[in-house]
Amino acid sequence: QDWKNLSIVLNKHENSPAHLESFQKWHWQNVLERLIALIRVLGTQNIALRGTSDKLFEPNNGNFLKFVELMGMFDSVIKEHIRRITSHEIHNHYLGKNIQNEIIQLLATHIKETVLSALKKAKYYSVSLDCTPDISNIEQMTLIVRFVSVTGPFGNAAGSVNIREHFLEFLELKNSSGAGMTELLLQKLGELGLDVARRSG
Template identity: 40%
Template sequence: KLIQLLAEFDPKMEEHVRRVINKEEIKATYLGKPIQNEIIELLHDNIKHHIIEHVQKAKASKVEQMTFVVRFVSIQESESEVQVNINEHFLVFLPIERSTAKELSEVLLEEIEKNSFK
């Protein structure tokens, strides 16, 4: 599926996939799972490299922060089916003074209470 997705945006890949699907004479297709996994790994490495490069060049302040993210399950029932969704939402960055367990738990508990999560 990954290769087919890439073929939608690359004419050479599209031609290659078409030839493979139509079983035209090709010695090697490079569409097997090991190759696709290698492509995914290469994409991962490249994206990670770019993210790290951007972080290293960023002019950011040195404020320690913790993210507050909530994850919950919502269930919607109808006569014919039950739909279960897992939801995850970022709420806020919380500034912290120290990265100790005590400080982190105090900030987290304060935010939970402030938002009436119980």
């Protein structure tokens, strides 16, 4: 209630360790939320993230950093983050390729878990496999699942039936024979917790 000294009290609070620590946490959380959202959009649109440079405001630094630069023109959180980076106030900034890869992996894991959850509710599912060598000449097998998803009361107009098809992952194939592919497939389905036994009822 010391209103006459309010400016002094506020200044003291703003420079207190507790306030500065809380502000730092708030800043990093807001930065991370925006970067995750940006990577989700780029991934959804099948747009490459990186270029030949990994620094802000350089030519050919990729779509991710170019969009960060664009966001900094209109978003106060990213603008402040860029200011801290360019003034060398901070060196760890969440814009590097390692953080990008980690966010991509976390998003991929979440998507995969969502797909597997829906697949396990389906009565039947099928698997499609395709093989192709990668750039290092290692045979890669794609694992794709297809199943029927039923939502809402069956037979009710409010419910819906959808055929869904999802890519799950690439599998390194060391034995490209039919037996080798089958063995790898059964192993992977077991790891994913997918039932390969015939169901009844």
